[in-house]
Amino acid sequence: MKLKYFDDTDTLYIEFRDSDIAESRDLDENTTLDLDSKGDVCAITFEHASQRTDVRHLALEGIAA
Structure with missing residues (x-):
């Protein structure tokens, strides 16, 4: 999982899996x-x-599988 914040556009992108995108839905x-x-x-x-x-505060919490 990846989180990317683009300050210049104020955009937060959260990628859950690295996979080919077939469709984007608004x-x-x-x-x-x-x-x-x-x-x-x-x-x-x-x-x-x-x-x-709350993009300025990021906390990572692990959850045991």
């Missing part, structure tokens, strides 16, 4: 969901991220 005018060919979620993009998320 959830609203500032949120896009990327899906693979099976319909599984690969990534999500948040525009205006600093206004919509």
Whole structure:
């Protein structure tokens, strides 16, 4: 899983899996969901991220499998 924040565009990109994107769906005018060919979620993009998320504070928490 990768998180990327682009300060110049205030965009947060969260990649859940490294897979080819078959389809992108707009959830609203500032949120896009990327899906693979099976319909599984690969990534999500948040525009205006600093206004919509707490992008300045990142915490990583491990969960035992």
